[in-house]
Amino acid sequence: MGTELTSDLPSERARHVLRILVEHYIREGHPVGSRTLSLTAGLDLSPATIRNVMADLEDLGFIAAPHTSAGRIPTAKGYRFFVDTLVRLQPMAEPDVVRLQGQLEDRFRGDAKAIASAASSALSALTSLAGVVTIPRQQKATLRHIEFLPLSGRRVLAILVVNDAEVQNRILDMDRDYTEEELRRAANYLNEQFTGRDLSEVRTRLRANLDGTREYMNRLMLDSIAGHAPKAGTESAGYVLSGETKLMNFQELSDVEKIRQLFEAFGEQREILTLLDRSVAAQGVQIFIGEESGYRILDDCTIVTAPYTVGDQIVGVLGVIGPTRMAYERVIPIVQVTARLLGAALNSDLNVGPDFGLRPDLNSGS
Amino acid sequence: MGTELTSDLPSERARHVLRILVEHYIREGHPVGSRTLSLTAGLDLSPATIRNVMADLEDLGFIAAPHTSAGRIPTAKGYRFFVDTLVRLQPMAEPDVVRLQGQLEDRFRGDAKAIASAASSALSALTSLAGVVTIPRQQKATLRHIEFLPLSGRRVLAILVVNDAEVQNRILDMDRDYTEEELRRAANYLNEQFTGRDLSEVRTRLRANLDGTREYMNRLMLDSIAGHAPKAGTESAGYVLSGETKLMNFQELSDVEKIRQLFEAFGEQREILTLLDRSVAAQGVQIFIGEESGYRILDDCTIVTAPYTVGDQIVGVLGVIGPTRMAYERVIPIVQVTARLLGAALNSDLNVGPDFGLRPDLNSGS
DNA sequence: CGCTAGCAATCGCCCATGTAGAGTGTCAAG
DNA sequence: CTTGACACTCTACATGGGCGATTGCTAGCG
Structure with a gap:
């Protein structure tokens, strides 16, 4: 009773247990029991004590048991708390960054869709999830x-x-x-x-x-x-999705009916697009976990997004779609960096373009 | 022994039984037993006799039993024989033809990809299968x-x-x-x-x-x-696929792993494209049933294709992809008619285009 | 007062078992 | 050549008993 005012936030120890639990679950995919935690948490507590802590965490809604006696798994709220305050982000490996940069630069002079497509594939390849990139609004078009x-x-x-x-x-x-x-x-x-x-x-x-x-x-x-964005005949603005099929590898999405609905939503574009639009407002990485998206179809999915900018104008949004159980500590930096690099690539494209427009080398060359 | 020379082709009665069996299986999706056939074949034969006939058909490789005591289902060879000699094609309903024509004409002036996309959607909608249309080679391009x-x-x-x-x-x-x-x-x-x-x-x-x-x-x-087909930046030539998700509704494709491989093949485009190319040679509807395609991934699928022409030049191929158990009697005419109408639509487009090129009404107007 | 050990209880999972139903192959009789 | 009868086979489904994992609870320990 008296603890209710303070119980909105878990204790230091509970947070630690939660972190270990979420990390473990993300890695293994099985519900995590008190015994496992007692062994791996590094807290030197007996399973019984861990159980008490877990009971608290369950009361707070951070974890839940899929059924009696089957360990606990994080709830959406648990993941939320995890990514907000517990996760230890793992910066991208430098070689990966360089490679990514190479994939986005060059050979796309002005073709917005092609570069978005490259970014989408790269996201998917790096995360083993589905990558999604909105076609950039060409804010600057000379x-x-x-x-x-x-x-x-x-x-x-x-x-x-x-x-x-x-x-x-x-x-x-x-x-x-x-x-x-x-x-x-x-x-x-x-x-x-x-x-x-x-x-x-x-x-x-x-x-x-x-x-x-x-x-x-x-x-x-x-x-x-007027409205100089979409090409005439081409399928109007929208996004480029890559690696959807990777989503079928996850157990939590192994139900054909679920997959079907998900893919139909991808085809419709509408819902996904409005969801992506929501993160245009925010700056930096934004994460929609499970029910938070508001779309039933995405209940078991998490979407990690980030807007990307040219100059200081936001011209699009990119991100990944995967199961709620994803490697947040790796995925978040990847999305972050990709957004920055895509913006940079588009920017250099623009800076270079107009120069060519003046054709300085034609006068001196020949 | 003595029957082996004549046994390459089933007897008249056996053909009838096979037809009923295939039709029934396509409709219901369950293996068909001798009792059912005895009741529905209209031949006034006892189940035992039917069983003898079925044993013959099985020896010939037209049907097979998924397991002892479970009725028979058609093999790829059985389907092949069915579509070649037994099927009673069901012409498309006139209203459907008119509607289809409307969907293909108009508003696509010159945009090859858009019209292919419309044809693909139409195929998918009419058949409840996946529709596929190659982007037309613009043989005539003025x-x-x-x-x-x-x-x-x-x-x-x-x-x-x-x-x-x-x-x-x-x-x-x-x-x-x-x-x-x-x-x-x-x-x-x-x-x-x-x-x-x-x-x-x-x-x-x-x-x-x-x-x-x-x-x-x-x-x-x-x-x-030179090579005036593909637009520069756009994802090069290929096909437009519609309604892939419909394939997930079929029991025979309810395995997530199968679906995944299938969708990955769709994404690659390569294999599907070479398969479609094969039917450029043939004139009229061509059908690849199960293993006939030569691609393991399509073992449980049938592809019904038809080339479409402008003038007398074949400029592309269209068709549908579905499970081997599909309503051939409806699907074949649909593919046939769509190919004809798409060709006609492209043709009228061309005939009209050059006239506009000369702008006859500009001189007389204003 | 917090931590721990122990214990009963719970539940999913796996396996064996049993049963019903559907369909087959075969054979002898018509 | 057809048919009815019969034994046989196999699947699908329900039942039920361990097994293992894990929990909640409680009493005792420091």
């Missing part, structure tokens, strides 16, 4: 070149090249037909005035001109660079 | 417009618009730098000479000029339209 082509039925095909070599195209529905000459003039105007400028800047400048002459041309030009 | 942009390091970005509104881009590694002026001239030349022409035609014509002047420009121009 215009390299634009071109219009007339289509039938008052539609216009706009092709724009941003950031060095990324080609986007979309079909604009206009309210009248345009001649080739008009389109050429519009393209010339944009190319002369705005090459090397950021798209958002182009947009505001165009908007400023809106009340001036030729506002119908303006409409065309504005539309062409 | 040049609409081309554009070059210089990049760093002797690389050139080529953007070409084919078939109305499909934008492709690739990065060319050249052996020297090109000035903007040179690139503009090359683009102008191509646009003036070859707009509205088929890419293959462009290629041969360019090649004819090869020994003439300016062969270095020719190299550039040839490269830009």
Whole structure:
């Protein structure tokens, strides 16, 4: 009775026992009994004493017994306490960091989806879990070149090249037909005035001109660079998922029906996406353990996410999905580092891109 | 002994029994016993007689008993005989055909991947199996417009618009730098000479000029339209798979390990792709039952495929993947019709595209 | 007052056993 | 060639008794 006020937090000793228990369970996968803990906790306590401690921990909701006489396993709340205050993070091995960096740099000049895909695979490979990376919002997108082509039925095909070599195209529905000459003039105007400028800047400048002459041309030009993220035909924004099949290796997900629902959710994208969005707000690694996600399908799963940034703008979220019983001490740093490196890779891409846009070596070369 | 020469093919009665057995097994999923057949075969034979017939069929390898006293189920060879000579195909319901047609037409102008994706989903929805459609090779691709942009390091970005509104881009590694002026001239030349022409035609014509002047420009121009299928950055050619999760509903695939291997194969793409390629040769529906595919992972699966054509050129393959125990009489016509409709949709797309390319209504309009 | 040893109780797991049911192969008779 | 009868085989399912692991509780020890 009198202990209830203080019982929200476990004692020092209980915390130690909890840590050992969680670590052991994560490693072995079997419920952990008092005897095992007594032997491995390094506290020199008899099983009976450990049992008392475990009873306390169970009362607090940190651990639970799957059935009478089967040792204890951590609850979601137990994992939560573990990752918040007990876990001893294990920094990534330096060689792994270097390799990861290599996988993210280079050869992706401007192709947002490809680089996201590489990051996703890397996450999956490093953690043996499913990796997920949202396609980066191109906050900074500098215009390299634009071109219009007339289509039938008052539609216009706009092709724009941003950031060095990324080609986007979309079909604009206009309210009248345009001649080739008009389109050429519009393209010339944009190319002369705005090459090397950021798209958002182009947009505001165009908007400023809106009340001036030729506002119908303006409409065309504005539309062409509006919402510049998703490619026209391609399956719209979303995320890249890798290594889903790895999830089938875990006993806790060995039920076909569960797997099916999980994979269907992956296919839908919606739920996962809103979940990822939630961690855009936070800075740094965020963890959703079991029921915390709010999605029944993910009850036995943990999602570790981190936003990644270009400059100081958050442009996307990445993370891993796995069973609640995952190696948090390894996974958390991996997610953290990957987010940082992906941001860096995207950043260098941008810094380099515009330089190429000015083609400094063409003048001196040849 | 004396019967062995004639025993390669089952008797008329045996064929009838086999048909009933296969149909029944496909419907119910349980091994079929002699009593059941005696009641449902409509032959007015006692179970004992049926048993004799079944023993013959088993000797021929058409059916097998999973264990003593458990009825019989068809073997791969049994299914093969069934689909080759016994099955009574059930034509698709007219409303379904119309709906399917609607799903494939329209709104996909030129976007090969999107239309393949729609076909794949449709296949999956109609059959409750996994649908698969290879991205169509654009055999006919008429040049609409081309554009070059210089990049760093002797690389050139080529953007070409084919078939109305499909934008492709690739990065060319050249052996020297090109000035903007040179690139503009090359683009102008191509646009003036070859707009509205088929890419293959462009290629041969360019090649004819090869020994003439300016062969270095020719190299550039040839490269830009070489192997015009895969978009630059996008995950290269391949197929679109839909409804894989539906496969998890089948008992014969309820083993997590099997599912895992299957999904990993889907992810790899390689094996599935070579399998699909095999049916490019054949015309019409082709079926790989169980072991016939040659891939262990697909031992319990059947793949029903059909190539689809534009004009008289085969440009891709589509089909469904499901358990060997599938409703062949419904699935085969669905695959057949979908292939035809997809071809038609792609064809109309092409026929319409070039017309738009000439923009007849622009001159008369406005 | 906290720790410990001991003890009964609980429960999952494994195995053997028993039973019911479904289906087969065979054989002799029609 | 067909059929009814019969013995046989095998699965699926339920039952029940150890076995082992682990717990909660309580009395005693320092």
